[in-house]
Amino acid sequence: MxxxxxxxxxxxxxxxxxxxxxxxxxxxxxxxxxxxxxxxxxxxxxxxxxxxxxxxxxxxxxxxxxxxxxxxxxxxxxxxxxxxxxxxxxxxxxxxxxxxxxxxxxxPRTLPDFAPYANVSTLRTLDDSRRLRELLGEGRRLVIIGAGFIGLEVAAAARAVDAPVAVVELARQPLNGVLGAEVSDLLVRLHRGAGVELFFETEVSEIDGGERVEALTLTNGVRLDVDHLLVAIGxxxxxxxxxxxxxxxxxxxxxxxxxxxxxxxxxxxxxxxxxxxxxxxxxxxxxxxxxxxxxxxxxxxxxGEDPAPAPLSSFWSDQYGMRIQYLGHAALADEVTIEGELDARDFVAHYTRAGQLVAAVIVGRPRAVPELRDRLSYLTEGMSV
Ligand SMILES: Cc1cc2nc3c(=O)[nH]c(=O)nc-3n(C[C@H](O)[C@H](O)[C@H](O)COP(=O)(O)OP(=O)(O)OC[C@H]3O[C@@H](n4cnc5c(N)ncnc54)[C@H](O)[C@@H]3O)c2cc1C
Incomplete structure (x- = not known):
């Protein structure tokens, strides 16, 4: 074996x-x-x-x-x-x-334009994480390309040690908008409230520097100074x-x-x-x-054992002490309803398609998870909406 x-x-x-x-x-x-x-x-x-x-x-x-x-x-x-x-x-x-x-x-996906520079990294391994922690501890100004889960978690960790951080994202919303406008807007409010500079619908148009990236100009005209650049684009x-x-x-x-x-x-x-x-x-x-x-x-x-049922698509993320749990296939939804209070970090977002639950985001209500898993377990079987 x-x-x-x-x-x-x-x-x-x-x-x-x-x-x-x-x-x-x-x-x-x-x-x-x-x-x-x-x-x-x-x-x-x-x-x-x-x-x-x-x-x-x-x-x-x-x-x-x-x-x-x-x-x-x-x-x-x-x-x-x-x-x-x-x-x-x-x-x-x-x-x-x-x-x-x-x-x-x-x-991690990389961006060829940044390949020559010494102060550009990605995050996948323990060694990557240790290097990043050292940089944050030194208060370096971090620019993150990509507002996916990893980019946002690193942004939150940077603010926790007061390191200045900016996030640049090509899409209109964080996480590519997969979680819908309400949950995306909550994330934006959280990060901006914590002092993260967030730029959406823009990308890098110009890189200044020699061996290191010193500054970036974005297509929206904003110029960002850079001590370290993290590429977190999937x-x-x-x-x-x-x-x-x-x-x-x-x-x-x-x-x-x-x-x-x-x-x-x-x-x-x-x-x-x-x-x-x-x-x-x-x-x-x-x-x-x-x-x-x-x-x-x-x-x-x-x-030689029977196969277990397919796993329900799921992940979690921790940002600013808030655990976000996700179950199902939100991309299939045609409607999102929120039960609870977004800004109190105590809610369940129900994603439905033609009235049928296809995904859920749970924040502050861990006890709701087993029941939602149960309701979504049909997604692991061969039924299509
Ligand atoms: C920073 C970070 C945060 C994450 N946070 C979450 C989260 O909050 N929630 C969540 O659901 N998921 C999260 N994930 C995703 C989750 O960790 C991965 O889905 C999971 O690790 C995948 O496991 P794996 O065994 O397939 O791959 P890995 O854990 O990547 O292990 C693969 C191993 O194979 C080795 N390898 C690669 N090529 C070769 C080769 N040719 N020969 C020998 N060895 C090789 C690699 O070095 C690596 O050690 C996160 C991932 C990262 C990087």
Whole structure:
């Protein structure tokens, strides 16, 4: 059993295999030098001052020995030779497999115009997060390109240490408007109220600087001084190692059990495009719950167990001490109704399509989550609106 990629999906897959009685050899090849760790804290609590020693590892080192999980850390897979049932690694070695799981996650999208500059970064790894925390602690002026969840969480973390921050977004609203005008406007009010400069419907037209970006001019004419620039404009599956395998590198399409088109090759997590029975297509998700459940789903398939139901699309975000929980497919909605008080941070936003609930955003009401999950569970089955 060979799992390539040592993140959440890989960890869940290994744990579920061992718990289910899998007794074969089990190896995880992990591109980073660390044992599998959790990413959501990287843009949240790990950016707070004093988080220097925090390390969000899933399991202590001893767990891997106790469960006979061999970790090969700090080396990336470079190629799959499916016919030979072999994965080549960047250090020139190769590993054979009977079953292979592609769980290499995603990498941040970048902007080629910023490639030459030294003070530009993205946020995906623990090392990225640590570097960013240092910069924020020094009070550097941060400009963030992209008002998605990661951009907004970093903006909130920057304001928590009084670092000046501006966010530049091409769309009209944060999160691409997916959560509707009411919730988007609340986010805008929160961030502006905390001192974040937010610019929508604009992009960078001019970059000033030599080795470092010194200032940016936006298409709306605004000029921003820059100490550090964070590009947070989404992710793409990290699948270059599959380029000669015949599998698409834009996300490995799988069935509900995580099987790819190649025999004995599975995929899970941000690298996978699991079949969504509700949307009736393969879908890249890019969120925690899906990666966890897909890792477990692949293990169940290998163990010969029935597939679990497809995960409900969901994510959460923490900004200014406010937890935002999201369930379902808000993009399908034709109406949004708010129950509760937006500005009191105590509400449920119901997203409906022809009167039927298709998504919900929950803030300050964690006890509403199980019931809403229940009402939305039909989205994990093969019914279409
Ligand atoms: C900063 C941040 C905050 C987030 N916050 C939230 C949140 O609040 N809520 C939410 O739902 N989701 C959140 N997410 C998303 C969530 O963390 C991911 O969906 C999840 O980590 C995906 O797990 P994965 O195992 O597929 O990929 P990853 O966790 O990315 O793990 C993949 C691993 O594979 C390694 N790898 C890549 N290529 C190779 C190779 N060729 N060979 C070997 N190893 C390789 C990578 O280095 C990495 O260690 C956040 C993500 C980030 C980055």
């Amino acid at each position: 060979l799992i390539v990629g040592g993140g959440l999906a890989a960890q869940r897959c290994a744990e579920t295999l061992r718990r289910g009685g899998f007794e074969g050899r089990l190896r995880i090849v992990c591109g980073e030098q660390y044992r599998p760790y959790d990413r959501p804290p990287l843009s949240k609590e790990l950016l707070a001052p004093g988080a220097d020693e925090a390390f969000p590892l899933f399991r202590p080192a001893a767990w891997y020995g106790e469960h006979a999980v061999e970790l090969i850390a700090g080396v990336r897979a470079s190629e799959l030779d499916h016919e030979a049932r072999r994965v080549e690694l960047a250090d020139g070695s190769a590993l054979h497999f009977d079953h292979l799981v592609a769980a290499t996650g995603a990498r 992710i793409v599956p990290d699948l270059a190692w599959l380029s000669s395998s015949g599998l698409p590198t834009s996300g490995v399409p799988t069935d509900l059990g995580g099987r790819s088109a190649l025999p004995d090759v599975y995929a899970a997590g941000d690298a996978a495009a699991f079949y969504d029975p509700f949307l009736e297509r393969h879908a890249l998700i890019g969120h925690w719950e899906a990666a966890s459940r897909q890792g477990a789903a692949v293990a169940r398939t290998i163990l």
